[in-house]
Amino acid sequence: xxxxxxxxxxxxxxxxxxxxxxxxxxxxxxxxxxxxxxxxxxxxxxxxxxxxxxxxxxxxxxxxxxxxxxxxxxxxxxxxxxxxxxxxxxxxxxxxxxxxxxxxxxxxxxxxxxxxxxxxxxxxxxxxxxxxxxxxxxxxxxxxxxxxxxxxxxxxxxxxxxxxxxxxxxxxxxxxxxxxxxxxxxxxxxxxxxxxxxxxxxxxxxxxxxxxxxxxxxxxxxxxxxxxxxxxxxxxxxxxxxxxxxxxxxxxxxxxxxxxxx
Amino acid sequence: xxxxxxxxxxxxxxxxxxxxxxxxxxxxxxxxxxxxxxxxxxxxxxxxxxxxxxxxxxxxxxxxxxxxxxxxxxxxxxxxxxxxxxxxxxxxxxxxxxxxxxxxxxxxxxxxxxxxxxxxxxxxxxxxxxxxxxxxxxxxxxxxxxxxxxxxxxxxxxxxxxxxxxxxxxxxxxxxxxxxxxxxxxxxxxxxxxxxxxxxxxxxxxxxxxxxxxxxxxxxxxxxxxxxxxxxxxxxxxxxxxxxxxxxxxxxxxxxxxxxxxxxxxxxxxxxxxxxxxxxxxxxxxxxxxxxxxxxxxxxxxxxxxxxxxxxxxxxx
Numbered sequence: 001x002x003x004x005x006x007x008x009x010x011x012x013x014x015x016x017x018x019x020x021x022x023x024x025x026x027x028x029x030x031x032x033x034x035x036x037x038x039x040x041x042x043x044x045x046x047x048x049x050x051x052x053x054x055x056x057x058x059x060x061x062x063x064x065x066x067x068x069x070x071x072x073x074x075x076x077x078x079x080x081x082x083x084x085x086x087x088x089x090x091x092x093x094x095x096x097x098x099x100x101x102x103x104x105x106x107x108x109x110x111x112x113x114x115x116x117x118x119x120x121x122x123x124x125x126x127x128x129x130x131x132x133x134x135x136x137x138x139x140x141x142x143x144x145x146x147x148x149x150x151x152x153x154x155x156x157x158x159x160x161x162x163x164x165x166x167x168x169x170x171x172x173x174x175x176x177x178x179x180x181x182x183x184x185x186x187x188x189x190x191x192x193x194x195x196x197x198x199x200x201x202x203x204x205x206x207x208x209x210x211x212x213x214x215x216x217x218x219x220x221x222x223x224x225x226x227x228x229x230x231x232x233x234x235x236x237x238x239x240x241x242x243x244x245x246x247x248x249x250x251x252x253x254x255x256x257x258x259x260x261x262x
Numbered sequence: 263x264x265x266x267x268x269x270x271x272x273x274x275x276x277x278x279x280x281x282x283x284x285x286x287x288x289x290x291x292x293x294x295x296x297x298x299x300x301x302x303x304x305x306x307x308x309x310x311x312x313x314x315x316x317x318x319x320x321x322x323x324x325x326x327x328x329x330x331x332x333x334x335x336x337x338x339x340x341x342x343x344x345x346x347x348x349x350x351x352x353x354x355x356x357x358x359x360x361x362x363x364x365x366x367x368x369x370x371x372x373x374x375x376x377x378x379x380x381x382x383x384x385x386x387x388x389x390x391x392x393x394x395x396x397x398x399x400x401x402x403x404x405x406x407x408x409x410x411x412x413x414x415x416x417x418x419x420x421x422x423x424x425x426x427x428x429x430x431x432x433x434x435x436x437x438x439x440x441x442x443x444x445x446x447x448x449x450x451x452x453x454x455x456x457x458x459x460x461x462x463x464x465x466x467x468x469x470x471x472x473x474x475x476x477x478x479x480x481x482x483x484x485x486x487x488x489x490x491x492x493x494x495x496x497x498x499x500x501x502x503x504x505x506x507x508x509x510x511x512x513x514x515x516x517x518x519x520x521x522x523x524x525x526x527x528x529x530x531x532x533x534x535x536x537x538x539x540x541x542x543x544x545x546x547x548x549x550x551x552x553x554x555x556x557x558x559x560x561x562x563x564x565x566x567x568x569x570x571x572x573x574x575x576x577x578x579x
Binding site for chain 1: 471
């Protein structure tokens with residue numbers, strides 16, 4: 001169980017002020033790490049900094065000991081894929097066209113996709129249960145189907161590490177579970193390491209093997225769901241009172257909200 | 263894949279359009295007599311116009327496709343970077359300065375290039391080109407240059423205005439075959455270069471972050487593509503003036519018909535836009551012959567209803 005990604009004291013942001021203020025975090029091979037935190041705590045910014053979408057102002061990110069900034073961008077994207085929150089807002093490509101874009105990091109400049117790339121795209125469509133949709137346009141799909149297709153595109157990059165920014169935010173509970181079960185399967189069976197932002201703390205508890213709780217640009221607490229999801233931690237960061245019980249099925253922490261005026 | 267079928271159909275349509283373009287005109291010449299005696303001169307002139315039409319159609323439409331994709335703005339079009347007003351201003355200045363007509367295309371080209379340089383540098387901030395700044399700079403430069411044109415024309419009167427007319431409304435009346443081949447070079451090479459970036463264009467059209475996460479150096483590729491479209495547009499302006507509509511609406515129409523995948527969209531659009539401009543040019547010189555209607559008028563009058571029908575239908579064909 002080697003360390004796959006070492007995030008070492010990184011800082012960064014959009015304007016003058018840093019949003020992420022010195023975060024260090026290790027991602028181990030096979031991790032299913034969920035990042036939680038209130039709105040504006042810097043979850044998305046953290047992921048953008050780590051995946052090179054935003055330049056680091058301080059610190060470094062090492063992938064298997066190698067500084068990611070020294071990696072060729074395409075090589076980086078062959079190892080690390082990212083599913084953003086509002087993916088696929090452009091023109092309406094077909095599902096197959098979109099998933100084939102995941103092969104870009106594997107293609108040289110001026111090289112078009114080969115039979116093998118198409119084969120890999122089909123394989124990922126099957127894996128995410130979207131093969132029957134392959135000739136449909138993205139705007140003909142439901143939100144759940146669209147999310148699975150976007151995941152298929154990230155898988156077509158054949159990454160070892162997959163980042164996802166709230167992959168379930170537009171989905172109903174059925175589709176949330178469906179998407180997360182798919183990711184769990186990929187994590188367990190295919191050895192894909194996953195780092196994901198989630199808003200729903202109970203979902204985080206149910207799926208993560210590790211949780212990082214962010215607050216105001218720093219890590220408030222990182223560890224197992226049991227270590228992080230205590231009522232003290234939640235109250236300190238979210239300024240709200242919860243009861244922490246146990247999910248009777250999974251045995252993981254289960255949070256119960258306590259509305260005010262009671 | 264409907265790609266091959268559509269390619270063949272459009273190719274045949276282009277062939278038909280070229281034949282019509284050759285035999286119809288102020289004088290109709292049967293196909294069999296086209297190469298005989300005096301007809302030879304007319305044939306050569308019409309052939310030059312058709313070549314110009316194909317260059318203009320493909321060049322403007324592909325530039326429009328590229329700018330709409332990388333700026334993610336449906337109103338983007340080849341003249342967005344101030345090329346049209348830059349070229350117009352340079353031409354007016356040249357006319358007022360008494361420069362020989364032969365050098366007008368050169369002046370227009372330089373004016374277009376100058377305006378692109380200004381717009382590009384206005385939009386650049388710490389080495390990064392922001393989409394919104396580029397669009398705004400283009401608009402501002404266009405407005406400033408157009409005002410200077412009006413100012414100069416009102417000071418120096420009709421002479422300059424007369425020279426300007428064909429520039430502002432566009433014309434494919436080309437007398438100089440050397441100029442056409444000079445322009446064909448950057449246009450054809452530019453389109454080929456753009457085609458090689460079609461997968462990058464697909465990714466960038468999804469958004470800059472999305473493209474970065476697929477390993478694409480978005481800033482570098484955007485700069486290259488903006489430069490290529492600017493070169494194509496500036497070259498075309500010096501042979502045909504400003505022909506609106508083609509670079510704005512034809513890309514939308516083709517996207518509705520064949521989808522946004524640039525690998526398919528670019529070649530099919532080249533063919534479709536060529537057919538469109540060859541036919542519009544034919545109408546511009548035959549409808550009220552011997553008076554020639556500016557081609558920009560025809561492209562708008564014919565293109566707009568076709569576009570509205572596609573838009574209302576809302577479905578891909």
